[in-house]
Amino acid sequence: xxxxxxxxxxxxxxxxxxxxxxxxxxxxxxxxxxxxxxxxxxxxxxxxxxxxxxxxxxxxxxxxxxxxxxxxxxxxxxxxxxxxxxxxxxxxxxxxxxxxxxxxxxxxxxxxxxxxxxxxxxxxxxxxxxxxxxxxxxxxxxxxxxxxxxxxxxxxxxxxxxxxxxxxxxxxxxxxxxxxxxxxxxxxxxxxxxxxxxxxxxxxxxxxxxxxxxxxxxxxxxxxxxxxxxxxxxxxxxxxxxxxxxxxxxxxxxxxxxxxxxxxxxxxxxxxxxxxxxxxxxxxxxxxxxxxxxxxxxxxxxxxxxxxxxxxxxxxxxxxxxxxxxxxxxxxxxxxxxxxxxx
Amino acid sequence: xxxxxxxxxxxxxxxxxxxxxxxxxxxxxxxxxxxxxxxxxxxxxxxxxxxxxxxxxxxxxxxxxxxxxxxxxxxxxxxxxxxxxxxxxxxxxxxxxxxxxxxxxxxxxxxxxxxxxxxxxxxxxxxxxxxxxxxxxxxxxxxxxxxxxxxxxxxxxxxxxxxxxxxxxxxxxxxxxxxxxxxxxxxxxxxxxxxxxxxxxxxxxxxxxxxxxxxxxxxxxxxxxxxxxxxxxxxxxxxxxxxxxxxxxxxxxxxxxxxxxxxxxxxxxxxxxxxxxxxxxxxxxxxxxxxxxxxxxxxxxxxxx
Amino acid sequence: xxxxxxxxxxxxxxxxxxxxxxxxxxxxxxxxxxxxxxxxxxxxxxxxxxxxxxxxxxxxxxxxxxxxxxxxxxxxxxxxxxxxxxxxxxxxxxxxxxxxxxxxxxxxxxxxxxxxxxxxxxxxxxxxxxxxxxxxxxxxxxxxxxxxxxxxxxxxxxxxxxxxxxxxxxxxxxxxxxxxxxxxxxxxxxxxxxxxxxxxxxxxxxxxxxxxxxxxxxxxxxxxxxxxxxxxxxxxxxxxxxxxxxxxxxxxxxxxxxxxxxxxxxxxxxxxxxxxxxxxxxxxxxxxxxxxxxxxxxxxxxxxxxxxxxxxxxxxxxxxx
Numbered sequence: 001x002x003x004x005x006x007x008x009x010x011x012x013x014x015x016x017x018x019x020x021x022x023x024x025x026x027x028x029x030x031x032x033x034x035x036x037x038x039x040x041x042x043x044x045x046x047x048x049x050x051x052x053x054x055x056x057x058x059x060x061x062x063x064x065x066x067x068x069x070x071x072x073x074x075x076x077x078x079x080x081x082x083x084x085x086x087x088x089x090x091x092x093x094x095x096x097x098x099x100x101x102x103x104x105x106x107x108x109x110x111x112x113x114x115x116x117x118x119x120x121x122x123x124x125x126x127x128x129x130x131x132x133x134x135x136x137x138x139x140x141x142x143x144x145x146x147x148x149x150x151x152x153x154x155x156x157x158x159x160x161x162x163x164x165x166x167x168x169x170x171x172x173x174x175x176x177x178x179x180x181x182x183x184x185x186x187x188x189x190x191x192x193x194x195x196x197x198x199x200x201x202x203x204x205x206x207x208x209x210x211x212x213x214x215x216x217x218x219x220x221x222x223x224x225x226x227x228x229x230x231x232x233x234x235x236x237x238x239x240x241x242x243x244x245x246x247x248x249x250x251x252x253x254x255x256x257x258x259x260x261x262x263x264x265x266x267x268x269x270x271x272x273x274x275x276x277x278x279x280x281x282x283x284x285x286x287x288x289x290x291x292x293x294x295x296x297x298x299x300x301x302x303x304x305x306x307x308x309x310x311x312x313x314x315x316x317x318x319x320x321x322x323x324x325x326x327x328x329x330x331x332x333x334x335x336x337x338x339x340x341x342x343x
Numbered sequence: 344x345x346x347x348x349x350x351x352x353x354x355x356x357x358x359x360x361x362x363x364x365x366x367x368x369x370x371x372x373x374x375x376x377x378x379x380x381x382x383x384x385x386x387x388x389x390x391x392x393x394x395x396x397x398x399x400x401x402x403x404x405x406x407x408x409x410x411x412x413x414x415x416x417x418x419x420x421x422x423x424x425x426x427x428x429x430x431x432x433x434x435x436x437x438x439x440x441x442x443x444x445x446x447x448x449x450x451x452x453x454x455x456x457x458x459x460x461x462x463x464x465x466x467x468x469x470x471x472x473x474x475x476x477x478x479x480x481x482x483x484x485x486x487x488x489x490x491x492x493x494x495x496x497x498x499x500x501x502x503x504x505x506x507x508x509x510x511x512x513x514x515x516x517x518x519x520x521x522x523x524x525x526x527x528x529x530x531x532x533x534x535x536x537x538x539x540x541x542x543x544x545x546x547x548x549x550x551x552x553x554x555x556x557x558x559x560x561x562x563x564x565x566x567x568x569x570x571x572x573x574x575x576x577x578x579x580x581x582x583x584x585x586x587x588x589x590x591x592x593x594x595x596x597x598x599x600x601x602x603x604x605x606x607x608x609x610x611x612x613x614x615x616x617x618x619x620x621x622x623x624x625x626x627x628x629x630x631x632x633x634x635x636x637x638x639x640x641x642x643x644x645x646x647x648x
Numbered sequence: 649x650x651x652x653x654x655x656x657x658x659x660x661x662x663x664x665x666x667x668x669x670x671x672x673x674x675x676x677x678x679x680x681x682x683x684x685x686x687x688x689x690x691x692x693x694x695x696x697x698x699x700x701x702x703x704x705x706x707x708x709x710x711x712x713x714x715x716x717x718x719x720x721x722x723x724x725x726x727x728x729x730x731x732x733x734x735x736x737x738x739x740x741x742x743x744x745x746x747x748x749x750x751x752x753x754x755x756x757x758x759x760x761x762x763x764x765x766x767x768x769x770x771x772x773x774x775x776x777x778x779x780x781x782x783x784x785x786x787x788x789x790x791x792x793x794x795x796x797x798x799x800x801x802x803x804x805x806x807x808x809x810x811x812x813x814x815x816x817x818x819x820x821x822x823x824x825x826x827x828x829x830x831x832x833x834x835x836x837x838x839x840x841x842x843x844x845x846x847x848x849x850x851x852x853x854x855x856x857x858x859x860x861x862x863x864x865x866x867x868x869x870x871x872x873x874x875x876x877x878x879x880x881x882x883x884x885x886x887x888x889x890x891x892x893x894x895x896x897x898x899x900x901x902x903x904x905x906x907x908x909x910x911x912x913x914x915x916x917x918x919x920x921x922x923x924x925x926x927x928x929x930x931x932x933x934x935x936x937x938x939x940x941x942x943x944x945x946x947x948x949x950x951x952x953x954x955x956x957x958x959x960x961x962x963x964x965x966x967x968x969x
Contacts, residue, residue: 042833051896158924181881188695189860190921193904197920215834218906222913241910263863263905268888270845271867274837277803293835300354326355539750541810546710547818548737549765561754 004209005031005054005073005177011066012049012058019282022047023063025233025289031177031209038212038220040256041230047213050230051181054078055096055210056086073177092122095170099182101162111138111165112150113142118172137168141198160191164198171202181213196223217260221245222328226314229253232279232289235308239315249317252290254332272332288320296321296329355532377641387637390630397627401446409437411444412595420613429619432602432610441597442619448598449624452513453579456600459517460578461571464524471525471560472532473551482527494519495584502590509592513584516578524570532568535559565639572635576628583624654722655683656822656854657707662716663951664699664706674927676702678878678935679716681927681954686821689848689855691869691886693862695901697927699856699878701745704824707856708740709733738768741815745827747807751799757810759786764818784813789843796940805836812843816851829864839859841868862905866890871960874898877925877935880954884961894963896922897936934966 008028014021022045031037039047052058054071056078071078073089081089095118098104106114115134121124125133138146141164154162163183170178180199184192200223203210214220220227220241227244229237229252237250248254258272276293279285285292291301300320309322321329381387404411415435423430429438460515471482498515505511535541535558544554585591586600587607599620606616664677676699684690694700700798705711707718709725718725720740730734741764744750751760761781761967764770771777782792788809799807808828815823827842829837841864847853859865865872872889874882874897882895893899907913923939934940937947944966952964 013697036783042835109365158926160924188925189862189904190695190900191924193906193918193920194922196906197918217834217907217908221910222906245910247909256834257610259835260908261863261867262907262909263866263890263902264907271838271842273842274835275839277805277836278833297358298355299358302358320355323350325350325352329355457778539744539746540712540752541862542705543742543744543750543814544763546708546740546742547767547814549763549767553767555754560751564754620853 002033003030004033004035005071005211007050008072009066009069010050010053010069010071012046012053012069013064013066015062015064016282021281022284023233023281024053025284027230027233027235029228029235029238031211033176034203034207034209035226036210036212036224037226037228038224039228039230040213040214040217040220042215042278042291044281045230046233047230049176051096051179051211051213053322055094055179056081056090057096065230074174091118091175092173093175094179095173096179096181097163097166097170097183101159101166101186102154104166104229105162107154110153112153115150115169115172117166118169122173133172133222137172138165141165141168141171143168154187156245160187163191163195164188167195167198167202171208175208177209177211179211180212181192183212183214184219185214185216192219199223217257219221229256231283232284234289235318236290237317238314239317243312247311247315248331249311249315250290250319251294251296251324251329253317253322254289254291258332271322290319298318344586353424360456366558373407377638380637380641384637386633390633390637393449393626394630394634397446397630399448400443401450404440404443404447407437407440407443409440411436411441411597413437420609420616423615430613430615432605432616438602438616438619441602442599443597445597445602445620446590446623448509449582449594449600450627452509452516452582452598453575453627456513456516456520456578457575459514460519460521460574461524461567463517463529464521465560465563467521468525468528468530468534469555469563472529473536473555475533475536479529483526488523489519490522493502496579498581498585499588502585507590507593509596510527512582512591516581520574520577520581524567524574527566527570528563532559533564535562556602562635569639570636572638576631579624579627656686656721657684658719658854659683660717661761662703662706663714664702664711664717665714670926675699675878675930676927680714680875680878680880682873682880682883683852684822684856686854687848687852688870689857689868690877691865691872692856692858692875693865693872693901694875695860695925698875698878698925699927700860700875701826703875704856705742708742708822708824709736710742717844723785734768738764738818739820740822740824741818741820741822742826743808743811743828746957747804747811747831748807749829750811751814753799753914756796756798757785757790757802760810761795761800761813761817763814768818770818779930780817781813784816787816787847788813789839803836804832805839808832808836808840809843810960812840812847816847819851821852822856825855825859827860829859830860831832837864844868853876854888862902874901877927879935879964881936881965882961882963883954884958888958888961892958894957894961894968895936895965896940896942896967900941918927934964 010024011028012024014023024187027050029037039050041047053065058065062201065079071132073093078089111135115137116130119130119133134150135146138150143149143164145163163190184195187195196219199210202208212224225242226240228235229239229244229250231252236252237244244253248257255272255274259274262273279289287303288301288306289299294301298320306318306320308316308318310316381391413436415431418431418435420433421427421431427437427439429442432438434646467482471479480586498519501515541554544558582591582598583600583603586598587604589604591600592598601615602620610617656850660681662677662680666674666676668674680703682690692700692704702711706713713726720736729747730840758778761784762777765777771780781795785792790806790809799810802810828901829840832840845868855946857865857868871883871885873880874895876897882889882898889898890902893902900919903919904921921939925944932951933949934947934952937943940947948967952966954962954964957963957968
């Protein structure tokens, strides 16, 4: 598969009153053409900052991107883009959907005008064609009566519809990469299913690659090709959907998978919780970011950061348990086969 | 690989997490924040320094060798010299000493009338906001009415009925400057009232009086402190204006405002007479405003990052 | 003392209406009835804005009701006097959703937890009170030295533990858990749910557990009630509800929840519900009729009454006539 986006050794810092927040610490991953890659992690793991960096939306200062970091789109590092290239990249080649659609849409402009804006900037369509394209886009994301509704303002739409409008805006210029930052977190489950279905279908139709940022492993199971599991500003494990769900290697991934009860299962006695709280990124733990909460923590974990170890093609993880001297740990029982949902 | 070879079996012994003292990270409290803001903000340091200097010099005014009210007819309108730092006024009184004593009056009026107006305002606003409904509407309309009448005019009118003295000045200023504080506290109370911790207190059977005293008022402190620092500045200005117009403290007592008033006659010959009290007023108000900004920043946890 | 016939909390035909600015009436809770027996956990689920939080708070008298009746141990919750009200607050407690707004930022942890002890005079002196606070903190998995800190020094999960300690301080028998885990991270949610379950065992607590996460509700509840736009559409024992959902809404809701298991996901038959739940003034008819794939003319005209489809399994739907 051709690589569309490659992030190499990305580090991002935030300078605050309290000290320097090390939001992202040496993250590397790539997204192929037409591929759906999900970054999974809890709040404060650096996933949103990573997405914003890729989109070039970080405000510097207070943010600082380490000089050795590279974000390659195609062949070019986006942080060496010229003004013109930026213009074509943002909204043209690469578009973003935000978590809070109400905040992301301008309340004083009609939605038609807002969808049109991207077309105005990135295409040379005539007025007439543009109007038609807006109607087509709104229709394609499932807004009923687009002719009439494009003249309405964001507050006249429901939460799910606003999210649809954002998707229409993002897709207006047929981007090569769509970044979706928690696109369904503020929505109800029934509406979430609609939006996921929409993203899924758009992706099957076109060549759009998706970088999905989420904390919900359930969403990921259905639409992602590959996963990047982040914790404390670092990548813990990365691999295909099957690798992560059925052959996970990292203790954090094990814990994450087992902490979520399943809707299709009878309840166990007790949920497997992860003790402690996510790390403070002003003073991130020395060594492995997960070591203070890891049940398999060893001496070395407390002092030295583990290197990424490749298991299979595309499946790697960073954990000292991979070291030949480490005790052999049997991973907790994971799902081996699918169980149908009983009805 | 070389790095890995340095590792020994020892490094791979399991660690008992419970035995490691978990490093706790502390976030700083409001007071620490305040200290930090002062440390990083040059303006704040200067403002605080100026204010302390002004207050100290007002308190220590009696150390001056001159009597502020002693008339020295031979030495009228003298220019600043080693003997008379700020020169003398039209009656030959030492202007520096008068400015110090004037500071006593001005700062006293500012501080005490601030206390009065803040107390009234907080009580009024909290009750209005907490009770809500029709009571709130009535109380707030009253504030609107009071705010629509120029309070300065009102104070001038009321002052004409009383013999001007420092006490009446303080009372009158305090009684007519609380509306702003009342509005701020009411708005804040309304938003606090909807917070879950108030509901939690009610669910625990805590009575209304205790809820107001223990939950609402402490949470108003930030806003009230900021509002109060502005009120001091306003009160000092009000006192100056009143004294300037002749409704303030009576002669021969000095206050910065009354000094400005008597200086206007000589403003062309001896502009220094107006400049000195003017600069004192300016410095006080400027420092107070800077400090209130710093307070607002340090006490608002949302602005921390 | 309590038997099956004497539920702890008995809610019958509870209604809570709000008047909007343009004079239309929003029925946040409309004709809701259910009971909770001692020691059980009733899960109340529904999407945002379906009235589940309003329903819970009205049930324990935090909000006044519009109509209907709530009996706690046979006493009308909304008709008790000031003194009895205080006694009632010792028996019934709340844990809130938002661990940030539910704790007073100006108070130390020990004062927050001691609030109920003070309010009900449960400790003779300061030393006894501090000891009680220390015991409570330990019970919810916090350390004694946390007592003198302010809440902003704690993470979301720790704050929720403080909120639980505050509720436990008066030794209640019934706790309304108002979405206690919705604002927390996945790894922390499990901690809090385990804690709640452990406390239930130790103290014989009864929970009304409000949530929108159906998987967690399945884990913690004995029975589950499903709400949609102010109405209770289905009520059943947990396993029965999840294995045989009867109401079309419950079916759609269960089908919409993604499972963290790619192969299982691929095999699922997914029926995606169109439209959204919007709370607004409305007339007669089933609240779900507008989105229901099986709605008939009758559903739009006649409000369905509750009927039993299996033992202890109730549904408000015309399909089961």
